Amino acid sequence: MDLLLSALRAVDPAAVEQEYQVVRSQSLQLKKDHGLTTEVGSLKDNAKKNRYKDILPYDQTRVVLSLQTSGSDSDYINASFVQGASGDCRYIASQAPLSSTLTDFWRMIWQHKIKVIVMACREIEMGKRKCECYWAAPHQSAAFGPFTVTTQVESRPNQDVVVRTLVVCYQQDVHSLVQFQYLSWPDHDVPYETTGILDLLDRARSSQGAESSPILVHCSAGCGRTGVICALDYIHDLVVTKKITEDFSVLDLVLELRRQRPSAVQTKDQYGFIFTAAASMLERFLQTPDDQLYSNLPEVKKREKKTSAAASSSVNSSSAMNDTYAVVNKAKQPHRTTSEPAYSSVVIPRSNPGSR
Incomplete structure (x- = not known):
């Protein structure tokens, strides 16, 4: 793990940019090699359900x-569906709901018995609506x-997170x-530090426990910030299950994610953030006694057993996800009161963000 940490720390911006260009070029080849199609998302009746016309889920x-x-x-x-490090359907990577898809969003949550949602965006960012509110104000209910849906508790454990x-x-x-x-992730950009997102993922994993249901991850488009979160959690599980190797490749991991969700990890800066956050994660692991580091390994193993039997029924066909496992070893809407405004963007990005 020390050698891998050193390698992650040693990556310079030029190398990150070069690798990300490889990701972009190979992503096009991935679609051809694996016959990935987006026919269903392109249908006329479904087009209005897409937040962005160029981000459509693969039929597979x-x-x-x-x-x-x-x-x-x-x-x-x-x-x-996006697979995790153990080969299970660990995540659902989703766009944020539109006003017309709020019921569909809850249909998905109900169908897959979602226990944890990780939302990596604000409802309004840079003056643009990025997500319709799919929950109620604290101690209130809303119909979709x-x-x-009733919000029983709303808390702010720190300035970055709402639970x-x-x-x-x-x-x-x-x-x-x-x-x-x-709350602290500018669109098409990255957080200023890694502690906040790593702490959030720790909280999410703690809530998920041994549950076999997927973790629902979304930002606005369900690809950029969402892809980074899936990548970091994937790396975490590789470490905990002792499957991480010294020649682990972020590039191969991101390509694997992109084979399942289009445009996962959407920008060069987001790609570079994976290196930075993964290094911070490994530093935490190296400072943690083994008995604490692997304390949740039984839960991971329990989740693996649960999902091995249920995976085929979770996807759109019994074989749709069979070939996506890879342990990478290479280089009605709620009405807010006036005291409950939507969380709008006060995050100043380091560079001019895109529209998503």
Whole structure:
């Protein structure tokens, strides 16, 4: 692990930029080599459900909605299954819901029994709507189609994070989950430091525990910031399960993510942030006694056993995700009161961000 840490620290900006150009060029070849298509997302009836017309889920890894709550429900949502380090469907990478897809968003949460949501954006950023509010104000309820969502608790453990405990009711059943909203990540840019996002991921993993359901990760488009979060959690699990090697390759990991979710890790700076945050993560591991470092290994193993039996039923076909496992070893809307404004962007990016 020491050699890998040294290698991550030694990467210079020029090398990061060069590698990221390789990611971009090889991503196009990936689509051809694996026959990746976006036919369903391109259909006329589904086009209006896409936040960005150039970010469509691959047909081979898209989340298929089977829960029907009305006669007009379709099976489409702009979200993709993404495998974790153990080969399970560890994540759902999703775009933020639109006003027209709020019910679909909750259909997905209900269908896959989501226990943890990691939200890496604000509702409004740089004056633009990035996410429709899919939860209620604290201690209030809101209806989203047939789903009633109550925010039982909302807390701010630090200036970067909002934690909400949500309870959703559908018909006569009740399901609870926790949402972690990270506030300090400018769109198309990166956080100023790594501590905040690493702490958030620790909290999310603690809430997930041994649950076999996917962690739902979203930003605005569900690719840039979302891809970084999936990459960092993937690296964490490689370390905890002792599968990390000295020749681990961020490039290969990002390409693997992009094979499952288009444009995962969307910018050069986001790509470089993975190196920086992964180095910080390894530093934490090296400073942690082994008995604490591997204390959650039984939970990881338990999750692996649960998902091995359920993975085929979680995807849109029994074989859709069978070939995506790779341990990489290479270089109605809620109404807010006036005292509960939407979290809008006060984060000043280091460079001019894009529109997402």
